Structure formats: C-alpha cells, structure tokens
Amino acid sequence: MNVLLLGGSPSAPSTTWRLLQLVGTRLAALGHRSAALQVRELPALALLRADLHDPAIEQAAALVREADAIVIGTPVYKASFSGVLKAFLDLLPQDGLAGKLVLPLATGGSQSHMLALDYALRPVLASLAPRHVLPSIYATSEQLPRDAEGSLVPVPAIAARIDAGVEQLAHELQQLVLRRAAAPQPAQAPASEAAPAPIPA
C-alpha cells in the first residue's frame, strides 16, 4: 500500500515535518513505507498560478493520486491551516482523495487553535471525497520537545495520540488490502471478442 507524508509548512526546519517523519517511522515499523512530499519544495509560481502542466506539480499530483493513505500535516497559521497547503489542495481534482484514507495532523503555538484541523482542514478534505478522514492529531511546540540530535520526543499524551493514530491507520490499510483481495476481478472477454478480426486487405 502506498502511504504519502504530505507536509504543508512553508518553513524549514519544520516542527510539522518532523512530526510527519515520526509518524512515517512508526508506520515503517508496522511494515508501511511512505513517500514524502513537502509543498514548500514545489515551484512557487506554478503553485500560485495553479499551473497543472508544471512537471513538479504534475509529479506531486501523481504522488497524491497513487497514495492509498495520506498523512497530511500543517502548522496552524492565523487560526487555520497553512496557505501553501491550501494552494496545493486547490490543484487537486474535485474527487482528488477518492478511496483514500487521510490522517490529519497539525502543530501550533498554543492550545487555543487545537480545533483548527476540525473546523478548517477537515471540511476541505471532505470536499475531496476521501474514503475516511481519521481523528486528527494536534500538538503544541511545548508538547514536542527534542533530544540532542533534534529528533522529536513527544510528551506522553501526544505520544499516545500518535500511537493510536498510526495503529488505526495501519489497521484500516490492512482492511483495504483485504477488501481489494476479495473484490471480484473484472471478467475476461473471450478471445474472439477481445481481439477484433483483422480487416482483409
């Protein structure tokens, strides 16, 4: 199954991206490898002008299209999700998340805007027709201290929330595998129907 870590922070280094990487590491421990996409690395002008023919934008859209699950992370900016992430989501087709699982997460400066994911991002995700948007994960900078190497060491409450989110995502991915394996394969047309007879010269 394809998992995509989609980072929506314009900053580098980014606490949100570190949190996404942590989720990616946990998923890898459960056997799910993930691809990575940071919106900030896309060409700014193409993003602003919604240039769907830009090769980097096309490539990014393909990563989304091919993903079975997307872990989408954003910093809280001005009580909402980031503008660069919105610019990218606006480029996706109307059913751009069809059939996909989505785990949203955000980092913020305070608890005041912990509902931003639910009142701002979730409706946008829902409009893109995902299979299921899982419960959100929100952490403040204070809840995400770092060790000497700079890796995040979330406080226990957030670590537990991350574990629960990752386990639920892994479980739903497994259900998706089983559902796909059980789905009836499209019937093969008889050879006479499949290949039209050659037109005599």
Ligand SMILES: Cc1cc2nc3c(=O)[nH]c(=O)nc-3n(C[C@H](O)[C@H](O)[C@H](O)COP(=O)(O)O)c2cc1C
């Ligand atoms: C322009 C700007 C606006 C912000 N607005 C908010 C806000 O409204 N509420 C909040 O809790 N934090 C706010 N913050 C703090 C960031 O959400 C927080 O530092 C976040 O972890 C940054 O993530 P990043 O390093 O991935 O960009 C803001 C930060 C910036 C730079």
